[in-house]
Amino acid sequence: MPGLKTKYVFVTHLTHLFDYLDGKKVVASSNVRRNMENIDYRLSFKSLSSHFEIFSDSSLLMTLNMLLSFGCTKVSLIGFDGFGAGNNFYKTGYERGVSYATHDMEVSRILPVYGKVMEIRFSSRSEYEKFLEGKDA
Numbered sequence: 001m002p003g004l005k006t007k008y009v010f011v012t013h014l015t016h017l018f019d020y021l022d023g024k025k026v027v028a029s030s031n032v033r034r035n036m037e038n039i040d041y042r043l044s045f046k047s048l049s050s051h052f053e054i055f056s057d058s059s060l061l062m063t064l065n066m067l068l069s070f071g072c073t074k075v076s077l078i079g080f081d082g083f084g085a086g087n088n089f090y091k092t093g094y095e096r097g098v099s100y101a102t103h104d105m106e107v108s109r110i111l112p113v114y115g116k117v118m119e120i121r122f123s124s125r126s127e128y129e130k131f132l133e134g135k136d137a
Contacts, residue, residue, distance in 0.1 A: 006024060007024060008024060008025045008027055009025070010028070010063055011026060011027070011029070011032055011039075012029045012031075012032070012045075012048070012057070012059040012062050013029075013031070013032070013059060021038070025040045025041070026038055026039050027040065027043060027066075028041070028042055028043070029042075029043055029045040029048050029062060030042050030043065030045045030046075043066060045057075047069075048062040048065050048066055049061075049062060050065075051065055051113070051114075052110065052113050054106075054110055056106040056107070056110055058103060058107055058110075059080075060080045060107060060111070060128060061106070061107065061110050061111065061114070063077070064111075064114045064118070067118070068114065068117065068118055072118060073117075073118050073119065074118065074121075075118060075121070076121045077120065077121070077122050077123060077124075077126070078122075078123040078124045079124060080122065080124075080126050080128060081126055082104075082126055082127025104127075107128055107131055108131045111128060111132060112132060115132040120132060
């Protein structure tokens with residue numbers, strides 16, 4: 001993450017990112033069990049993965065849940081480009097067992113609800129933008 005100017009990084013699954021954090025404070029969900037010595041703040045996975053009584057461990061949705069719990073009403077997101085057929089990760093070997101269609105179905109159901117309680121803007125191209133009301137993909 002060269003050139004990224006931030007003080008905190010939120011990690012939900014991908015513990016390999018610890019190699020690239022360059023002294024930033026790490027906020028992690030409680031399911032992250034590796035590199036615990038590098039975690040500054042831990043948040044409940046159970047709480048973060050419950051979205052309006054629907055379960056999803058989508059890092060996008062968990063991030064929005066965290067920000068909403070902090071009282072954020074406007075968010076600008078970068079790097080949540082979405083899933084699809086083909087290359088979805090910057091490095092091979094990090095694919096998950098969940099099908100992309102299942103993941104997108106979860107996001108399509110829950111993201112619009114977040115969009116009603118907070119202003120969400122994607123600062124980089126995102127496949128998820130189409131799930132927000134009034135947005136064309």
